Amino acid sequence: MSKEIRLSEEEQIYLKNFVKNGDHKSKEIIRARVLLMLDRTGKSDHVRYNRTAEYAGISVQAVYNMRDEYLSNQDISAYLTRKKRTIPPVKAKVDGEVEAKIVALACSKAPEGHSRWTLRLLAEKAVELNIIDSISHVRVQQILKKRNINLT
Numbered sequence: 001m002s003k004e005i006r007l008s009e010e011e012q013i014y015l016k017n018f019v020k021n022g023d024h025k026s027k028e029i030i031r032a033r034v035l036l037m038l039d040r041t042g043k044s045d046h047v048r049y050n051r052t053a054e055y056a057g058i059s060v061q062a063v064y065n066m067r068d069e070y071l072s073n074q075d076i077s078a079y080l081t082r083k084k085r086t087i088p089p090v091k092a093k094v095d096g097e098v099e100a101k102i103v104a105l106a107c108s109k110a111p112e113g114h115s116r117w118t119l120r121l122l123a124e125k126a127v128e129l130n131i132i133d134s135i136s137h138v139r140v141q142q143i144l145k146k147r148n149i150n151l152t
Contacts (some may be wrong), residue, residue, distance in 0.1 A: 005067060007039045011076055018080065028080045030056050034066050071109070094132065099143050101131045106140075106149055117151050120145075 007015070018024065018032045037052045053060040070079045105125060110116050119137035126132055126140070144151070 003033065003067065003071065004040045005038045005070060007035070012036065012039065014076065024080075030058065031066060034063055035070060035076070036057075038063070038067055094135070094139065098126075098132050099146075100128055101129075102135075102140060102143050103130070103147055103149060104141050106144055106151065113119065116139075119151070 002036050015032045015036050019029055019036070022029075024032075034052055034056050037055065038049075049060050049063050053063045056063070070076075073079070102122065103124045106117055106122055111121070111125070114121065119140050123140045126135055
């Protein structure tokens with residue numbers, strides 16, 4: 001597969017208008033500029049990747065990634081406006097139900113042999129009661145702080 005970008009005249013006009021318009025996100029404009037700078041159509045020598053990266057204010061690796069992304073599908077509109085992720089890459093371990101159960105546990109009477117709940121004790125008890133597979137005392141503190149619950 002050739003690693004050269006060759007844009008048609010219509011594509012070049014579209015990208016130049018895209019950059020001039022100013023009604024787009026800055027990342028989209030940067031992507032359009034990079035694509036224009038990497039275009040080899042009608043040029044004897046193309047702009048070097050280092051100069052392109054410096055001009056766009058991004059890393060050289062980002063320029064290579066943008067080039068490869070464009071070459072993989074060669075659809076300019078899809079390349080410029082990247083689709084946002086609809087689902088996070090990893091589902092949150094602690095959801096509202098788990099938070100509610102930990103808060104309820106913190107508000108309950110401390111276990112026998114303890115005068116009050118500690119963060120580590122709450123974390124251990126939450127795992128013991130199968131509220132969650134594992135949780136750190138730091139995460140328990142974040143949950144309680146979010147609800148303005150003090151263990152003292």
